[in-house]
Amino acid sequence: MTAAIIDPPPGGDLILQARKVTKAFGGLIAVREVDLDIPRGAIISLIGPNGAGKTTFFNVIAGILDPTSGVVELGGRRMVARPVRAWLEPVTWVLPAVIIGALGVLAYQASPTAGGLIVLLALIGLIAMLLAAIVRPAWYRVLLERFGVFKSARPNEMVRAGIGRTFQNIRLFANMTALENVQVGMHLKMKSNAADALLSTPRARAEETASVASALHYLELVGLKGRGDQAARNLPYGDQRRLEVARALASEPALVLLDEPTAGMNPRETREMTELIGRLRRDLGLSFLLIEHDMKVVMGISDRVTVLDHGECIAEGTPDEVRRNPRVIEAYLGRPPE
Amino acid sequence: MTTATSKRLPSPWGRLRARARDHRSLTILAGWAIVASVLPVIVMIPPLSTFQPESLWIDGFANAGVFILLAMGLNVVVGLAGLLDLGYAAFFAIGSYAYAFGASPFTNLQIPFWPMLLVGAVVAATLGILLGAPTLRLRGDYLAIVTLGFGEIVPAVFLNASAFTKGTNGIGGIYKPELFGFQFTLENPVPYYVAMVGVLAITMVFLYRLQGSRLGRAWMAIREDELAAASSGINTITTKLLAFALGASTAGLAGVFATSKLTFVGPGQFGFQVSFTVLAMVVLGGMGNIWGVATGAFVIYTIQAVLLKELNQFFAVLHVPILQSIDFVQYQYLLYGVALVAMMLLRPEGLFPSSRRRQELHATSDDVADVPPPTEALGA
Numbered sequence: 121m122t123a124a125i126i127d128p129p130p131g132g133d134l135i136l137q138a139r140k141v142t143k144a145f146g147g148l149i150a151v152r153e154v155d156l157d158i159p160r161g162a163i164i165s166l167i168g169p170n171g172a173g174k175t176t177f178f179n180v181i182a183g184i185l186d187p188t189s190g191v192v193e194l195g196g197r198r199m200v201a202r203p204v205r206a207w208l209e210p211v212t213w214v215l216p217a218v219i220i221g222a223l224g225v226l227a228y229q230a231s232p233t234a235g236g237l238i239v240l241l242a243l244i245g246l247i248a249m250l251l252a253a254i255v256r257p258a259w260y261r262v263l264l265e266r267f268g269v270f271k272s273a274r275p276n277e278m279v280r281a282g283i284g285r286t287f288q289n290i291r292l293f294a295n296m297t298a299l300e301n302v303q304v305g306m307h308l309k310m311k312s313n314a315a316d317a318l319l320s321t322p323r324a325r326a327e328e329t330a331s332v333a334s335a336l337h338y339l340e341l342v343g344l345k346g347r348g349d350q351a352a353r354n355l356p357y358g359d360q361r362r363l364e365v366a367r368a369l370a371s372e373p374a375l376v377l378l379d380e381p382t383a384g385m386n387p388r389e390t391r392e393m394t395e396l397i398g399r400l401r402r403d404l405g406l407s408f409l410l411i412e413h414d415m416k417v418v419m420g421i422s423d424r425v426t427v428l429d430h431g432e433c434i435a436e437g438t439p440d441e442v443r444r445n446p447r448v449i450e451a452y453l454g455r456p457p458e
Numbered sequence: 459m460t461t462a463t464s465k466r467l468p469s470p471w472g473r474l475r476a477r478a479r480d481h482r483s484l485t486i487l488a489g490w491a492i493v494a495s496v497l498p499v500i501v502m503i504p505p506l507s508t509f510q511p512e513s514l515w516i517d518g519f520a521n522a523g524v525f526i527l528l529a530m531g532l533n534v535v536v537g538l539a540g541l542l543d544l545g546y547a548a549f550f551a552i553g554s555y556a557y558a559f560g561a562s563p564f565t566n567l568q569i570p571f572w573p574m575l576l577v578g579a580v581v582a583a584t585l586g587i588l589l590g591a592p593t594l595r596l597r598g599d600y601l602a603i604v605t606l607g608f609g610e611i612v613p614a615v616f617l618n619a620s621a622f623t624k625g626t627n628g629i630g631g632i633y634k635p636e637l638f639g640f641q642f643t644l645e646n647p648v649p650y651y652v653a654m655v656g657v658l659a660i661t662m663v664f665l666y667r668l669q670g671s672r673l674g675r676a677w678m679a680i681r682e683d684e685l686a687a688a689s690s691g692i693n694t695i696t697t698k699l700l701a702f703a704l705g706a707s708t709a710g711l712a713g714v715f716a717t718s719k720l721t722f723v724g725p726g727q728f729g730f731q732v733s734f735t736v737l738a739m740v741v742l743g744g745m746g747n748i749w750g751v752a753t754g755a756f757v758i759y760t761i762q763a764v765l766l767k768e769l770n771q772f773f774a775v776l777h778v779p780i781l782q783s784i785d786f787v788q789y790q791y792l793l794y795g796v797a798l799v800a801m802m803l804l805r806p807e808g809l810f811p812s813s814r815r816r817q818e819l820h821a822t823s824d825d826v827a828d829v830p831p832p833t834e835a836l837g838a
Contacts, residue, residue, distance in 0.1 A: 182689060184685070184688075184689070247588065250591070251587065251588075251591060254591050254594065254695055254699075255693075255695055255696050255699070256695075274688065274693075275685075275688040275689045276688050276689075276691050276692055276693045276694070279689065279690065279691035280691060285689050287686065287689075291683045291685065291686035291689075292682075292683070292686070293678065293679050293682035293683060293686065293687075294682055294683075295678075295682060296675070296678055296679070296682060300675055300678075303672075303675055304675050304676065304679045304687070304690050304692070305690045305691070307672060307675075307676060307679075307690055307691045307692050308691035310672045312671065312672055313673075314668065314671075314673050314700060314704075316671075317667050317668050317670075317671030317672070317673055317674070318664050318667055318668065320483065320667050324671065324672075327672075328670075328671070328672075331672075367690060368690075370690075371690065371691050
C-alpha cells in the first residue's frame with residue numbers, strides 16, 4: 121500500500137492544509153513536498169525516525185521557518201509560503217520618499233524653506249514606512265497585498281490565526297511562575313496596552329484579575345492545580361510538559377501542535393497526557409497535530425498518521441493502514457526478525 | 459495562596475505587607491515621602507554632618523536622583539526585557555540636548571521646564587525606537603556591541619554638528635525650572651530635591667505598574683525565551699521596541715532634569731563611563747528589581763560623590779604614608795571593577811535581587827524541595 125489519499129473530511133472543513141511543503145537548508149532537503157490536511161476536530165500524528173524532518177515541518181507550519189516552496193493555508197487563507205515579490209517591498213516605501221525628496225530639491229531652487237520642509241517630510245515618511253515594515257501592522261500588510269507582495273506570517277501572527285504549539289525541548293519561561301507562563305500564553309486574548317498599565321485603568325485591573333482566574337483554570341485542566349506559584353524551572357519534568365500544553369491552550373487555539381508531548385514521561389503520565397488530548401478534542405473541539413515516538417500513543421488516539429522519512433512522506437492513512445505498511449515497517453520500525 | 463499565608467501570620471508586619479501589596483502605588487508614594495523627609499535629617503547627625511554642609515548633601519541627593527532615574531530606565535531594557543544596552547548614555551544625551559534646545563539663549567526659546575520634561579521623554583523615546591529598530595534581530599554580545607556603537611555615535615554627532623550644538627563648547631546659560639513664579643536657584647538645592655523626589659516617585663509607580671502588566675510579562679517572556687514568547691503570540695518586535703522606548707524616555711527625563719540643574723550641556727558628559735556606571739548600578743543593585751536598582755544607584759552615587767572625597771580628607775588628616783597620596787576619586791572605576799568582580803563571585807544577583815533572579819542564580823534545577831516564595835502575581 122502506498123500513500124493513501126486522505127478521505128474528504130465531513131463538510132470539507134479543513135483547518136490546515138499544507139501543500140507540497142519543501143524546506144531546504146542549503147543542499148540538505150529536510151522536507152520534500154509534504155502534503156498534510158488537518159480536518160477540524162481531528163488528531164493527526166506525524167511520525168518518522170529521528171532526522172526525518174518532522175520538527176522542521178512543524179516549524180514551517182508554526183511560521184518560524186519560511187518554506188523553500190509550497191503553501192500552508194489556515195482556514196483557506198494562505199499564511200506561509202515562499203515570499204512573493206519581496207523585492208517590491210522596499211520599493212513601496214523608498215520610491216515615494218525618493219520622489220517627494222526629489223520634488224523638495226527642485227522646490228529648493230524656488231523657495232529654500234518650502235524645499236527643506238518637503239525634504240523633511242520625505243525623510244519622516246521614509247522613517248515611518250521603515251518602522252511599519254519592521255512592525256508590520258495590519259494596514260501595512262493590506263498595502264503589501266495590493267502590490268502583490270506576499271510574506272509569510274510570523275509566529276505570533278500564526279498564534280493569532282489560531283495555532284498553539286509546544287516544543288520538543290521544553291521552552292518554558294523558566295524563571296517565571298507556572299501561572300505567569302500561562303498568562304503569557306493569554307497575551308493575545310488580553311487587550312490592555314501600555315497606557316492602561318501606566319494609569320492602572322479599571323479595564324486593565326479587571327482583565328488582570330480575570331487572566332489569573334483563567335490561568336488557574338488552564339492549570340487545573342492539565343493537572344497542575346496548586347502549582348501556580350512555583351517557578352517553571354522547579355517543576356518536575358512531566359509537569360513542565362503539561363505546563364507547556366497549558367500555555368499553548370491559553371491562546372485559545374483551534375489547532376494545537378504538540379512536539380513529542382509525552383517524551384520522557386512515565387507510563388502513567390503518558391496515559392494522562394493521552395487522555396487529556398482526547399478530552400480536549402471532545403470538550404473543546406480542538407484539532408491536534410502530534411509528533412510522537414510512542415507508538416502506543418500514536419496508534420491509540422490518532423485519526424490519521426503521516427509518516428516522514430528523509431523528509432519525504434512515505435505513508436499516510438489510518439493507524440492500522442500505517443502499521444501494516446511495509447515501507448513504514450522497513451523505514452521506521454525496522455525489518456521484523458525472520 | 460498569598461491570602462492563606464497572611465491568615466496564618468496575622469502579625470502586624472504581615473498585615474502591613476499584605477496591605478502594601480494591595481495598594482502598591484500608594485505604598486511607593488508613601489515610601490518616597492518617608493525617605494525624602496528622613497534623608498535631610500540623617501545627614502545632620504554627626505558622622506555625616508561633618509563630611510559636608512547639609513545643602514551640599516541635598517544637592518548631592520538631587521544629583522543622585524538623576525542616576526536613580528537612569529538606572530530604573532536601564533533596568534527596563536536590561537533587567538526586564540534582557541536586552542544588554544551599553545549605549546544608554548545616548549538617550550541621556552538626547553534628553554539633555556532636547557532641554558538645551560527648548561530652553562536656552564542659544565535657540566532663543568524659553569519653553570518651561572515641566573512640559574519640557576515630557577518633551578524630553580518623548581524625543582528620547584522616539585530616538586530609542588529608531589536606534590532600537592536596527593538591533594532587533596541581534597541578541598547577547600552582538601546587541602551589546604551595536605548599542606555600544608550607538609552610545610559613541612550620539613555624543614559624536616552632538617560634538618561635530620557644531621552649527622546646531624556649539625560643538626565642544628556645549629550650550630550654556632540654560633534656563634532653570636520655575637514653578638508658579640517660584641524660580642529655582644543654584645544656591646538653594648531644596649526645590650530641585652523636592653522636584654526630583656516627585657519625578658522619581660511617579661516614575662517608580664509607572665514602572666511597577668508596567669512590570670506587573672501584560673507588557674511586563676511579555677518583556678520577561680522575551681528575556682527568558684524569545685522563540686517561545688513569539689510562539690505564545692507576543693509580537694517580539696513591538697515589545698522590544700517598547701522596552702527601548704520606555705527605557706529611553708526615562709533617560710530623557712533624567713537628561714532634562716540634569717541639564718536644568720547644571721544649566722550647561724556638552725558632548726563630554728555622555729561618554730561610555732556614564733553608560734557603564736549606570737549598568738554597574740543596575741547590576742550591583744539587583745537586575746530586575748526596581749527598588750533594588752534605585753537603591754543601588756543611590757548607594758553607588760553617594761559613594762562616588764561623597765565617600766571617596768571623604769576618604770581623601772580622612773587619610774590626609776591621618777598622615778598614613780601611602781594612602782595619603784592616593785586620590786581615591788581617580789580610582790572610582792577601579793573600585794567599580796573590584797566591586798563588580800566581588801559581586802559576581804559572592805552575590806551575583808545583586809544587593810537587592812528580585813526573587814526571580816535569586817532563584818535563577820542560586821537554585822539548581824533539581825532543587826524542587828526548595829519551594830520558591832509565593833508570587834506577586836497572585837496578590838494582583
